[in-house]
Amino acid sequence: MPNLFLTSASKGKRVALWTLIGIVASQLALSIYLDQRRLETRDPLYGHRLNHLRQRLAESPHSPLFLILGSSRVKYSIRPDAMKLQGLANSPQPIVYNFGINGLGTIRALMHFRRLLADGIQPQWLLVEIWPPLWAEAGFFREARMVQSEDDLHWRDLLLLCRYFRNDRALLHLALQKCLTPLRSYRDVLLALSVESLLSPEKLREIKQKVQDTLPTDRGGWFPLPWELTTPEEKHKAWLDGDEKIKPLLQPVRIDPRSDAALRELLSECRQHHIKAALILLPEPSWTRGWYTTESHAVVRTYLTRLYHDYPVPIVDARTWVADDDFSDSSHMATKGVSAFSERLGREVVQPLIEGRPLQPHVLFADEERK
Amino acid sequence: MLFCSISFMVFFVVLLCIYWALPWQRARVWLLVAASFYFYATWNKWLAVLLCISTFVDYLLALGMEKASTARKRKLFLCMSLFANLGLLCYFKYTNFFLLSLDEILIAMGAPSWFRSLRVIIPIGISFYTFEAINYMVDVYQGRIRAERNFVDFLLFILFFPHLVSGPIVRARDFLPQIKRPKHCDWVRLHLGLQYFLMGLFKKLAIADRMALFADPVFDHALDHPTSTVWIAMFAYAMQVYCDFSGYTDMAIGTAHMLGYKLAENFNMPYLAANISEFWNRWHISLSSWLRDYLFIPLGGSRGSEWKTRRNLLITMTLCGLWHGAAWPFVGFGFLQGWLLILHRAFHRWCRSRPRLDAALRSQLGTAFRIAFTFVCFCLSLVIFRSSSFSSAFDMYRRLLTAAPTVEQVLPDSLLVLAPKVEPPPVFGFWLTAGIMLAGHLLGRSGIWIRPALRLPAPMLGFSYAVLFGLALLLEPQGAKPFIYFQF
Structure with a gap:
């Protein structure tokens, strides 16, 4: 029989009240502490990248920042350290940083851009990847799914999520739960920090691996592709995978209004913060380009023309810059092709943007208006 | 809805606030019945309805038993209730067990496999509320308690969500009088x-x-x-x-x-x-x-x-x-x-x-x-x-x-x-x-x-x-x- 005790009614009332205050205050305090002080514990994917970028900026505090934002295609394909950039006269060499994150579509790009601004990162230039399969907000690349599986949500993300995923109750429920009950949502990482031996070996390995996966090996934020496919069998399997996941999103290309709105909001915010923005279509192998139908091309062309009309930022078309042999699968470049591509990107896109020169016409997306 | 889940805690805090805000005892009983039904229906609404029907049958049988003029009729009502309660329990919980055991025996004796398992969802807590219904019927039969006149009160006895799915198995003679007792928000409790x-x-x-x-x-x-x-x-x-x-x-x-x-x-x-x-x-x-x-x-x-x-x-x-x-x-x-x-x-x-x-x-x-x-x-x-x-x-x-x-x-x-x-x-x-x-x-x-x-x-x-x-x-x-x- 549990040995419990009774108190007077007035004390009981005060105890209940203080319990409630204690529970709410402790969760809130932990949530704020994790957001402000231990971001890498709460959200290793974003926190470690941010710390790395901050370290990089601290090395040369006066250097302006050229930030590249995009999906895993950016993360594994653009190596800033391979760009042979020349500094401007009388100003420090800019820092080019690859902030690619797996599955980052336009809504998540906006979310991460806002997080960076809120964390005091103020880039002078921003190059954002655009990729038609990510515009549909459907299928494998659906951002609501990516947010759930990849991101750990912060308080400041809530308003944005409420606007863009207002019909996705499961996602909003998860976001609220993570923010309101951090002790429960992040108990494994908290235990890993304090009493490792209370975790199962698998869980501990999983947490350590996750941290390992989020630490860039390169000063510029580039990651080598972890799944280099070399044999014809592996490549064929990757082709089949692309056929299943990417092709349906290109036949036809669909532009979800939320994806469009997020991209426009991102560009508006760049304008508001005086950040020089540019968009880029990254290289695709010929077979992926072959999945676009005539109608798909037309949709992409019309959309980008309209976008350029509303936000006159350079749209770089690098879709044919890399040979098929330098691809590992239907969307990711193999490591061997990265240096050459990055060097060209630095020379033909990043350097002119830094210098404020117009880009060469062959680099730009050939829209109707400019023709 | 598990007791240790955040969703239950939210549910309970909201319920508790409304419950003590209500000035009428009967309204509180109705609220508890509704909340308990919702609590069970979050698992399966059809089984929650079935539970209410089986409770209604017990309610009627107990009234009938009390009004019965002869011991034989009373026994008949008791048997009907036991048959209904244990029948439901056996159907949902034990049918597959008995069929498969029989099948295994037949196979061991060299006969071909005859039985297939039935697709039955076991209602959560069926063993608990069946025992509660049985103790009520037996107590009414033995004259230890009177049959409950108010169906809503009887429904609350069976459905009361804290004990519904995993007990403790409450006795009607302990619980039913508590429903009638006027309550006030007591910080000690x-x-x-x-x-x-x-x-x-x-x-x-x-x-x-x-x-x-x-x-x-x-x-x-x-x-x-x-x-x-x-x-x-x-x-x-x-x-x-x-x-x-x-x-x-x-x-x-x-x-x-x-x-x-x-x-x-x-x-x-x-x-x-x-x-x-x-x-x-x-x-x-x-x-x-x-x-x-x-x-x-x-x-x-x-x-x-x-x-x-x-x-x-x-x-x-x-x-x-x-x-x-x-x-x-x-x-x-x-x-x-x-x-x-x-x-x-x-x-x-x-x-x-x-x-x-x-x-x-x-x-x-x-x-x-x-x-x-x-x-x-x-x-x-x-x-x-x-x-x-x-x-x-x-x-x-x-x-x-x-x-x-x-x-x-x-x-x-x-x-x-x-x-x-x-x-x-x-x-x-x-x-x-x-x-x-x-x-x-x-x-x-x-x-x-x-x-x-x-x-x-x-x-x-x-x-x-x-x-x-x-x-x-x-x-x-x-x-x-x-x-x-x-x-x-």
Whole structure:
């Protein structure tokens, strides 16, 4: 029989009240502490990248920042350290940083851009990847799914999520739960920090691996592709995978209004913060380009023309810059092709943007208006 | 909706605020009925409707029984109710078990397979509310209580969500008068309820679910693990099953208190019992007393010869095992408990004629030995309870009692890669959790913490509850597991 005790009614009332205050205050305090002080514990994917970028900026505090934002295609394909950039006269060499994150579509790009601004990162230039399969907000690349599986949500993300995923109750429920009950949502990482031996070996390995996966090996934020496919069998399997996941999103290309709105909001915010923005279509192998139908091309062309009309930022078309042999699968470049591509990107896109020169016409997306 | 889930806590806080804000007692009863229906319907709304229908049938039968003019008619009403309640229980819970057992016997005799298992969803808590309905009908039949006139009150007796899915099994004579009693928001009871709830939450999340990390991988593949790990897994399961069920009960009692109802205690530190008979008086008290009152005593109890008593014990405990689940290991567990009770009775008689041994066993050291012995015996019998089949229980016993080589030592590495072993966490966590449980038992038994706790100012007491809540959340392994007794 549990040995419990009774108190007077007035004390009981005060105890209940203080319990409630204690529970709410402790969760809130932990949530704020994790957001402000231990971001890498709460959200290793974003926190470690941010710390790395901050370290990089601290090395040369006066250097302006050229930030590249995009999906895993950016993360594994653009190596800033391979760009042979020349500094401007009388100003420090800019820092080019690859902030690619797996599955980052336009809504998540906006979310991460806002997080960076809120964390005091103020880039002078921003190059954002655009990729038609990510515009549909459907299928494998659906951002609501990516947010759930990849991101750990912060308080400041809530308003944005409420606007863009207002019909996705499961996602909003998860976001609220993570923010309101951090002790429960992040108990494994908290235990890993304090009493490792209370975790199962698998869980501990999983947490350590996750941290390992989020630490860039390169000063510029580039990651080598972890799944280099070399044999014809592996490549064929990757082709089949692309056929299943990417092709349906290109036949036809669909532009979800939320994806469009997020991209426009991102560009508006760049304008508001005086950040020089540019968009880029990254290289695709010929077979992926072959999945676009005539109608798909037309949709992409019309959309980008309209976008350029509303936000006159350079749209770089690098879709044919890399040979098929330098691809590992239907969307990711193999490591061997990265240096050459990055060097060209630095020379033909990043350097002119830094210098404020117009880009060469062959680099730009050939829209109707400019023709 | 699990008691330890955030969704339940939100549900309960909202309900509690509305409940005490209502000025009318009848409106509160209606609100509780609606909330309980919603609580059950979150699992399956059709089964919630079925539960209401079966309750309505019992309600009518009890009224009919009371109005019946002859004893024969009364008996007829009772039989109809028993048939309906046990029929539903057997259909949902035992049909597949009996069909598949019969099929296995036929196959063993060389006949082809005849039966297919039925696609039946077992309603959660069916064993609990069936027993509640039966105790009501029997009590009305025996004239201990009057049949309830108000259907809503009777519905609340069965549906009341704190005890609906995993007990404690409430008696109509205890609960129905509470519904009629006027209630007012009492902070003393709210505080008491909060203590119960937090203690239950801690037991469930920080002890039971954590102990499952040590028990589950070993019980699933006993032969993969060395003897010491298997012993730890066995003790871990004993602590898991106790803290899981008593934690649930504490949360049920706590929520009921906060709503102004009192449910019966279900556990009284059973692992401090000095013999198996005392153990069953401390473990799942509401079931043990139900079985005693409605099965053991009607069978003749211990009134007849020693052989009849033994027979009654064996029947009662075997059915107790079957009540836990429709599988042969549960039957085996119950049967074994019956034999342990019989052996204890025999040993007790034998000791009476040996006063020196009896005195030695009653000394402090002897009592400590008896407690340890009873605990180990029960833990060993739990191996059958936890195992999915007798053969896996046998594997566990083999591993417990012999230091045979593990699969790792026998199989080549190439084969081990195909079936990677799930490892339990480092043993430090087991000792830490076991230490917390032992300390809780000792403190609870001595009660020495109560005086200092009473002296604590309200903010400090409140914050210590918040810390307990926080620790429960922190120490809970990923994702709360469903309560073990939900399946029963």
